[in-house]
Ligand SMILES: [Zn+2]
């Protein structure tokens with residue numbers, strides 16, 4: 504599959520090349536080194552994009568819709584959420600004489616480099632998925648999380664720790680009342 508995402512720029516049509524494709528978990532995982540993998544895993548991504556050329560500059564514009572799986576930030580159960588949106592990616596030819604600090608400046612402006620006659624959409628789309636994923640995932644907006652005392656998942660069960668907390672509060676109220 505991933506070979507089909509290598510675009511031969513020498514045969515790019517004048518009006519641009521429109522591509523629609525879907526990829527899954529293994530494709531996404533292989534795009535990252537082991538120590539650079541994001542905290543979430545990809546279930547599926549659907550991409551619709553158009554690749555155009557203006558002079559030596561290549562534009563990749565499109566939209567993606569993905570489902571990702573990550574631990575809920577409160578209860579630590581696996582949570583599946585949809586992400587997606589539009590993206591624009593600009594690539595210019597890498598020049599050997601370009602100084603390293605100039606390359607960094609260009610990268611900050613969301614411009615990347617290509618070498619030779621091919622661009623590979625795989626790292627471009629994987630980067631977009633990472634950019635569009637939220638920092639923190641919740642299984643539901645009102646996830647009750649884990650009890651900070653015994654660790655029970657409060658979405659599934661209840662524990663006596665919570666009533667202890669309430670009792671403590673009542674005790675404080677009682678003391679205040681006595682003082683008054
Ligand atoms: Zn949760």
Ligand SMILES: [Zn+2]
Pocket residue numbers: 650651652653654655662663664665
């Ligand atoms: Zn508890």
